[in-house]
Structures are given as C-alpha cells and as structure tokens.
Amino acid sequence: MEPVTAQVLAKDRVGEWIERLMAEAEVIAPVLAHGGDEVFAPIRSPGEVLWEFTNPVHPPKRFLLPQTDPVVAIRRGDNGYELEAIVDERRRVLLNVRSCDVAGLAFLQHVHAADLPDRSYLERAAATTIVCLSCPDPCPLGFCICSGAGPFAREGYDLQLSDIGDLLLAEIGSERGGELLAATDGFFRPATLAEMAQRQQLEEKAKQLLSEQTCHFASAMRRVSTGRVAEDLWRKMSDWCLECGACNFVCPTCFCFSVKDRHNGDGWLRCRTWDSCQYPAFTLEASGHNPREERRDRIKRRFFHKVSAQYYQRDGMVGCVGCGRCVEVCLGTTDMPAVVAAIRKGEWHG
Amino acid sequence: MTVVDAVLTACPFCPCGCGLYLQCDDGKPSGVAPSRHHPISQSRLCARGWGAHEAPAWGERLTEPLVRRAGGLTPVSWGEALDAAVSGLNDVRATGKAVGVLGSARATNEENYLAARLARGGLGTGDLDSCLRGTYLPLARGISRGSGGRAPQGSLVEIEESEVVILFDGDLARSHPRAAFAVMQAVARGARLVTVSCLRTQLARLAATHVRVAPGGQQEVVAGLIASVVEAVAAESMTERRAPEPAAEMAEDVKEAGRWYAQAERASLLVAPEAAVGNSGEALGFALASLSQAAGHLGRAGSVVLPLPVRWNLRGACEMGVGPDVLPGLRPLDDQAALDRLARAWGRPPASPVGRDAAAMLGAVGGLLVVAEDPPSPLRHERAAREAMSQLDCLVVLDAFMTPTVRAAHVVLPIASHAECEGTCTSADGRVQRVRPCASPPGSARPGWLVLAELSARLDLPSQFGSAGEVLAEICHVIPAYQGLDHRALDHGWGAVVAPKSDARPVESFPQVAGAQRAAGDGSYLLTLDGVFDWGSDPLVALAPTLSRDFVSKRKLFAGGFLEMCSEDAEALGVRPGWPLRVKSRHGEATLPVMVRRELEPGLLLVPFAFREQAEGVLGGDDVVAVQATRPAG
Ligand code: SF4
C-alpha cells in the first residue's frame, strides 16, 4: 500500500508524543536490559526508548502470542465444569518495530484470520497499534530484501517512522495510524516534497547496502516443492542441528503451539504454549508412534512449511521475513540462509 | 539501565552456564528470552533453557511448612516447623545415632554452603554429601592432582577456537548442548574432532576420528594417546637421543589423534560425565592431566581441559564443601589454615572427621536433612535407598517441588525454586553467576538460604545473614578461589570466573587402572547403564510439560524398563523394537523389551539409568557386565 500521506514531527517533541501514547495504551518498545541487551518491553518513560539499535533477538511477537497464554479458565461449577474464554483486549502500541517484524505480524494476522479465525489472537491484534521504524542501516545478519520484508515496510503498519535528521517522518498505513496523528494535533505537520524525497533516498541507500545479501528463496522453492532435495542432504544437515527449537521461537512467522492445562486455585487454566516442530515430541502420537521421529524429517518439514510453493500460495509469502534471527540463535548451523543455500546447491559443507 | 518485565538469570539445568531472561506474568514464570550479550550463551539456548519457566509454574509446588502428625503431613507455622526440624534432629543425636546432610546440584552456592556449614558447624557431622558428587569430583580431583592444580582450565568459548578437540563423549548433544555447540563450531571452523565413546553420537558423526571403546575403556585410550604424544614430541625434539618404544598395540586412529593433539597450538580435552565408569573417575582425570601435560597444553592459553558436571550447580556444590572428605573450597579436612579460617567465620570450629557418602549415609544415619534432592533417584540402588529413607527417625526436607522424598519426610520446609530465589551458581568452566528471582515464592515458601540460616541459628551456630548476598560475602571470605569475585561483574556484568585452585602439591604417580572386561565370542554383549545423565530424572525437566513429553511417553510404554541395542545387533538376533530379549550374566538374568538406538556401537546393550533396578539382577552391582543375549523361546 502506498502511504496515504506523510507527516513530520520534530525529534525534540517525540517524548511528548510518546507520553500521549502512554496515556492511552501500554507502549512496548526496544529498551536496554541487563548488560546492554536490547529487548522489547513495556516502557515506563519515553527516554527509555531506543532509536538506534540492533533489532532485539526476541521478536515482539510474544506480546501477541505469548509463550504461555491462558486461553480458557476451567472451574468446577454446580452443574459440572464451567468454561470461560480469557480475552486480552489491553491496548498496546508496539513502537519502533522493524519492517521485518511488521511483515511477521502481518503474516501472523493472515494465518490467524484464515480458516478457523483464532479469536484469542485476533482480539489482541485488534487492540494493538504497530509503529514501524524503518531501517536506513540494515542489520548485520538480516536479509529482509530477499523476502521482500524490508528494509522499509510496505504494509502491515499503522505508522512507519523514518529518521530524516532533525525530524521523524511518519507515513500513515492505516486508518488507525491516521487517527493517531490526528489525536496528537499540533505535534505533526504535513511533510514537504523535499522531506518525502529524503525518505526515498534513505530507502534506496539501504537497499543498496543490502544488495550483497542473498538468500535465494525462488530456486530453493523449486527444489523443495518438487521433492528434488536428496534425503541424504537432509540427513547430513540434521547432524548439525541440536534441536533447541530456538529457530521457531524467535521466528516472527512461527506460531505452532501445544495445549496444556495448569492448576489454578481449585480450577484450571487451559494454556496455549509455544512448541517447536524441531522437537521430537511435536508429532508424538498417543500410541507412542511418531511419524517424524528422525531429526532429518523434522528439518525437512520445517523448510517445507517455510519455503514450498504450496505454502507460498496459501500464505502469499515465504514463511521467512529475513530478520536473520535464526542465524543468531541457532545452536547448530542449520539456519535459514545456510539451508536455503544447501538446498540450492545440493550440498552441505557443515 | 531499564527495568523490564523479565530478569536475567542463570539457566538452571546443565552446568554450561548460559544466561537467560525469565519472564513473569500474573506472578508466575511464563516464558524465556535469550540474552544477546551473555558471553556463554550469546543469543543461544537449548530446549531446556527455553523451558526454564515451566517447572516452577507447572510443577506441584510446596507452599506451606508441613510436619508429620498422626494423620500424615500437616500444615504448621514456620516457627513450629523449624523447631520440629531441629528438635527432631537433636533427638536422633541424643540417642547416639548419626545425622547427615545432603546438599544438591539443584541448589545455589549459598544453599550448599549453608548446608555444609550446618553439617560441620551446627550438627558436628562429616556425613555430608550430594548425590551426584561422585560423578564429578573424583574426575576433577584427578585432573587437579595430575596437573599440580593448574586444571581444570579453559572455557566453552575457547573450545570453539581449538584446532583439535578430543571429546570423551556421553552424548553431549543431549546432556550439555552449549558445549556440544562449541565442539560443532570448532569443527565448522576446521578443527579436527576426535570422539571417544561407546556411542556413535551426533558429535561422533562429525568427528575426523571416532575411537570406539567399551564402557570404562576410556583409560586405555588415554594411555594410548599419551604414548602417541610422547612419541610425537620425542620425534620433534632434537635433543632426544632415542624415541621411546612405540606402544605395541596402539591402534592407528589413537596414534594419529595423539599426533594431532601434540601438534596443535590450541587443543581441548572435554569430558562428559559418562566417561568415568564406576570409581574410575580420579584415575581417568589424572591420566587426562598427564595427557595434557605431555603435549604441552597444560596451562597454555587457549587450551582446554574440562570435565563437565552432570547437573547444574554440581561444581558449586562441591566447591562449597558439600562432600564427606572436603572443607569449603575443596580443602582437605586436615588443612589447618582452612579450619582456622572457618572457625573464625562460624564462631565455632568445624567438625572435620571424614564422613559417609550419600549412599553409605542411607541406612547408617538416623536423621537426615535434605536440600533440594530426591536422593534415591540419582543413586545407583534406588529401591534400597528409598527403603532406607523410610526407616529414618527424622527426615527434614527443603524443596520447592513435591517429590517422593518430600512425601516420606517428617518435616517439610518449602523453599523458593530457581525462578524465585537469589543466589549464585558456578558453571562447568568456573563462571560464578547470579540467580535472580522473577517472581515471589508460592504461598509461604521462603528462600532456601534463609531457611538454612534459621535452622543453623536454632542449632546455636551463629548465622546472622540478612540476604543471600551476605552469605556470598562469607563464602568469599572463607574460600580463597572465591575471594577475588568482582561484585560489579556479578551485578552488572555476566558473572566472574573463579581461577583454578592453585595447588602446589607435587604431582602424584600414575594410578593403576583396571580395564573393563571385554565381551568375546558369539551372542555375547556388554551390558551397562546409560547412566549419570538422565534427562528425565531432573525434576525441572520431569515437571516441565514441554520438556518431559518424550521420556514420559517412552516410559509409559515400557514401564517395566527396556534395553537399547543398535539396529545391526537387533537384526542379527532377529528382534524388533518392543520384543523381549533375555540377557544372562554371571550374576543372573532378566528379560526386557528391546528398543533400537541407532547411535550404539555393536556389541553393547544399554539400560536407561531410570530402569537400573530392572537390570540389577544382571548387573549384580557391577558397572559393566558381559552377558549372553538370546530371544526367549515361545
Ligand atoms: S535453531 Fe538451529 S539447532 Fe536449534 S532447532 Fe533450529 S535449526 Fe536446530
């Protein structure tokens, strides 16, 4: 979607603007945690918000899809068990989310709205405003350009901010984004053509910086979708995975879960909990049979879901936004770019 | 610095020392996030690390002090419970029976230190141990003796830079994933990996050379490596007149591995806990130090000699003095300077007799204080241990979780879990890190250090600790290696590394090693326990819904136990998974269903540690036995 309009805000007034946001909603932004770790967290004051930072290794997806998410309260009532859906409609603003994560959230929205709409997810998402901060200096491990998810977002945001010197330029991506600006009357003014051009230049420059990054999804997709990846290649690669599940947990597009009941007072909470397709028990059946007992089959499955044409058609994009997080967290060497390259070349070096 | 909805703490499972953020929602731990700048984990965590929030939130928690009354365990006030614990233990002592104390690899340094202090200072007993100590301390001690105190040395991160890694493997990918990753990184960067194991594990498949050994046969390989190193070094040395006689039967792969090790600039020796079978730990450790010394790697920057404790804070527990024959700081019991230092700090001289180890204590003592452990589950003879526990006159248990030991207790003192307590832990490579609470303990549970301090005070051992930090201050005061701990690094950085103990005693002579009997002939196998590391016996795994699924399902299917063999052997015997197999040793026989494990070497049968009782008739107390395996008729 083309930006409807753009406005600008003087940087020295950003704090006031964020205070306004905080009055209306929980504002979640990248901040510094222990020892300089960058994390997304609810802020207590505008000064905490980071504006120049490496994207946190833990994506903001957990605010919409927590690792442990109580979805139903179960109580013993007079007439048997009583069930009550747990709905979280807390208003949140996700501030300074990078374009890869914006694409990830758009993907999750699509998945949870399709087929059987997932109310728990959708209500949280409906109460969440997404403010993107574009990437003029692409991050060291990212390859968003290969999956079309960055360095500037094209859709999926309410506002997209770009740093143009003394000013922040805000593009409006949704009605809600427009309202956000309207409500803060006096802070923003319409952008000039020169300011718009400046933002355009930033994007061109960032794209050039990213042009070295190559994760050739298309050719990997051809091979994966037509079963032209040798079994032996999966086997070799699987020896370089320690099945930690981190690739799934930090992936902005992964959403698989398990369901567990937890004691809570004299009742239970039915929780949705993160699960990983790389865990042997992910497909364990009650009989004890496991259709994907071998790690090579699990890796194969993961990449089939991520890059096959079948899923591309269903979801409208590959299941990867190029954030580079799996490269950073992999407790092995089988991250997305490495495996895509191996599939393309038909060989694995280790 | 910003306060966020998560706290940085140390991963509570294995001793690799990863850091992670524990998140908390509605008063309960709810998730985990990795730390990018943590020097060990560096954005990475294994499956268990990612599940560190689960056991505290999902496990059955102890929320109030309990005392056994006529009707069973009954809730009481803290004051009553502490009095009952102390009077119970004192009553036992008054009858002339011994009382013992068990610390734990699952407890913090502060808890372990106070347990040791309470035993030697408050109860005046040397019956003090942790159940897993025997899997680590002998090995570490052997390495220390063999190196004049200059090892263990090096860190997991340094392994990644090694040119040669010799791994005495159990199955690091399962037991110590961060260490496995370090090995993998080294290989990816071009290092030569040598694995020595009876399993062709995942890492063995990445190895340049895999040396297969029978369980307990690691020592022979080390001896071979030493011979090869000596030969290689002599060949290089111009002053040496005559190269030593090459060891007659040295296998070519061992010889080559020794040459690689001798020639490398930076090389690592990494020892999984399974490598030391039975009581061979100290001898193996000594031999490893000798190997490192022969090749010139001992004390060399970048070279690593590291034994891996089997569970979280086992190294810390040992260093805090939880053991029948050591004082805090691993000082010998007759170290007068250490005794004096302790006496000054405690206001009372420590009792310094050699005590009984955990297994020997059960059945010998009348009273027992247990900190965060279900002793029978890691001990070799589980049934006998449980029986002995049930015979105790007074069993006092501090734990965060409900365990069979808690059910058998006379006094139950509920303490905070790793997610709710303050303290420190010590990793395999000696990094001391803070454990930080992300939530309050449930109900009226209290921090373990506080409960131990209160018990100590009731035993007239001065214990004026206002915080876990004050306990650490005393630790730093009495344990020389911990003296230099930089508190800024603990609080704001990523912990501080304790230097290897500098022990100036002369290197002792090479101990004699008894090799394991080898299986020979047709239908004969070696049967042993797949021991020490058992994924499911850690309550933090067993109580975590995501982490416990695999072994729960396997153990449900085969509740009576099973044995594992490789597919070639299964084929040769004509058995399929789930089919029964009869195994017969000189001690006796048993019939167990078979599971196929791809990674096993042919000729080997493994019984998971959890099913040791089912195989006891065949093992007869041995660690490795030769057996005949046959398909039962019919
Ligand atoms: S992050 Fe790497 S090691 Fe962990 S499960 Fe994924 S591919 Fe395997």
Ligand code: SF4
């Ligand atoms: S490797 Fe060990 S310390 Fe690291 S996350 Fe896994 S269990 Fe925790």
